Amino acid sequence: MHNAAFAALGIDAVYLAFDVPPARLEAAVAGCRSLGVRQLAISLPHKERVLALADRVDPDARAIGAANTLTLEGSAFVASNTDWIGLVRALERAGALAGCQAVVLGAGGAARAAVFGLRERGARVVVLNRTVSRAQNLAADLGAERAGPLEALRDIPYDVLVNTTSVGLTRDASPVAAEALRPGTRVLDAVYAGSRTRLLRQAAARGARPIEGKWMLIEQALEQLRLWTGKEAPREVLEAAFDAAT
Numbered sequence: 001m002h003n004a005a006f007a008a009l010g011i012d013a014v015y016l017a018f019d020v021p022p023a024r025l026e027a028a029v030a031g032c033r034s035l036g037v038r039q040l041a042i043s044l045p046h047k048e049r050v051l052a053l054a055d056r057v058d059p060d061a062r063a064i065g066a067a068n069t070l071t072l073e074g075s076a077f078v079a080s081n082t083d084w085i086g087l088v089r090a091l092e093r094a095g096a097l098a099g100c101q102a103v104v105l106g107a108g109g110a111a112r113a114a115v116f117g118l119r120e121r122g123a124r125v126v127v128l129n130r131t132v133s134r135a136q137n138l139a140a141d142l143g144a145e146r147a148g149p150l151e152a153l154r155d156i157p158y159d160v161l162v163n164t165t166s167v168g169l170t171r172d173a174s175p176v177a178a179e180a181l182r183p184g185t186r187v188l189d190a191v192y193a194g195s196r197t198r199l200l201r202q203a204a205a206r207g208a209r210p211i212e213g214k215w216m217l218i219e220q221a222l223e224q225l226r227l228w229t230g231k232e233a234p235r236e237v238l239e240a241a242f243d244a245a246t
């Protein structure tokens, strides 16, 4: 996506992927700083630890407790989080979020970015998770209304549902019962398994609007590009690159 965007914008840059083991993260960031690398996209499992290696941390990355981007400003690496922006923009393709009742499934790093983004946009948020204590901790930390088990979904009159659990990633399963899905709602699955997940298929069948995880990835990449180029890359170029790679 980034390379397609560079070509479209006429920017003389290249995006490369490196597989960095946790024990080499600090050295890898130091090496990139020495080389003058303009931006790093940080992936799992480094998103939390990289905060300590940045010269400055944006307030949103600080609140979420994770960064997915380091951008060179002068000689400083600034850590930011475009995951939550990607998530809210993917949902906003189907309408505003202010005043909505949202439910986030899961309590890991992706859920933290989701709750932060939904709160930032003025939605009310309930966090549901298999392990309820993790949901409670997250809810208290990031200002969600309340927390509960996954089964509680059927009793919540929600407008927006976001799945951040890994259910559906490796097998054709959904974290919630199909009967708990409501017509007229927006359902975003942060899992991108290539084809539509069971959750999204069931959501569509029940009259909800399914939103695929690929839009989060495209929107968060657009935000990364904005951060260091200040330019707006064409969305359709990123989408074509994404589709060609998956």
Ligand code: ATR
Binding pocket: 105, 106, 107, 108, 109, 110, 111, 129, 130, 131, 134, 164, 165, 166, 167, 175
């Ligand atoms: P990430 O940081 O990517 O969000 P994570 O911290 O490993 O990843 O979180 C994975 C999420 O998927 C958790 O909410 C996990 O629930 P638990 O907190 O109870 O472990 C959820 N998850 C994983 N497998 C699951 C399953 N089979 N059923 C329900 N939830 C599951």
